[in-house]
Amino acid sequence: MKEVFFGYTHQIIYTFVVILVLFIIQKILKKTAQRIGHQSDLHVTRIKLMFKYINILITIIAIFLLALTWGYGAADLALIFSSAFAIIGVAMFAIWSILSNITAGIILFFSFPYKIGSKIKIHDKDLPVEAVIEDIKAFHLHLRTMDGELITYPNNLILQKAVSLIEKDYATDEGKDAL
Template sequence: MYEILITYREQLLYSLAVLIILMVIQFAMKKAANKVGKRSEINITRTRLMFKYINILILLIAAFLLAFAWGVGLTDLSLIFSSVFAVIGVALFAIWSILSNITSGIIMFFSFPYKIGDTIKIHDKDLPIEAEIEDIKAFHLHLRTAEGELITYPNNLILQKAVSLIATERRHDDGKESL
């Protein structure tokens, strides 16, 4: 065991440093997302969704840096990542709307002016909708009409259409109305 520690001392120290630095960056990013969520009165479930995106980003960066530390060459890493991204790119091109909705969900987390409980009107010439926002998910909004109909509306479309605020009903995470 001691021989292994001596032989791979540099790689182990580099790996430890990378993990500590990435944990600090992850903590800072989650803290910032949490602060934005609280300041903008964003539902905690949407903030947790951002935490998942942060975890995935940190995991990808860690995999790249640790592979580099343990002797995988830059050309090998570039070949692996380009192959993986080529496959992912083809898959995402085939289902581009999913990527578009996820990206829209991230944008909506930081700059969407409407909250859960607000009644909005979507100005669409083909299908105008007036409904209350029940939930904001990664891919779509859950809207409830006055007739009780549940509508799932894609995030990418909500950013492309004109939307009016009809009524505001601010709620906390426990569902109780705030004054």
């Protein structure tokens, strides 16, 4: 056991340093996302979704840095990552709408002016929608029409269509009227 520890002392120390630094960066990013979410009055599920994205980013960075620490050369890592990204790129090209919806979900997190509970109207010539936002997910919005119908509306389309705010916090206002 001592031979293993003393033989790889630098790698073990670097591993702990990398993990500690990435843990601190992760906490800072999560606090920042939480602060932005609270300042923008975003629903907690949207903030938790950003936490998932932050975790994925930190994990990818950790794998890369730990591979460098344990002796993989930059050329080896470049080959592995370029091969993986080529395969992922071909696969994602086939399902590009998923990527566009995830990207739109991130954009909606930071700049969507409507909140959960807002009554909106989507100006779409093929399918005009007037509904209350029930939830905002990574790929789509849950919209509830006045007839009680649940519509899942893709995030990338909500960024492409004109949207009007009819009533702010419709569900909350409705509950206040009942009191």
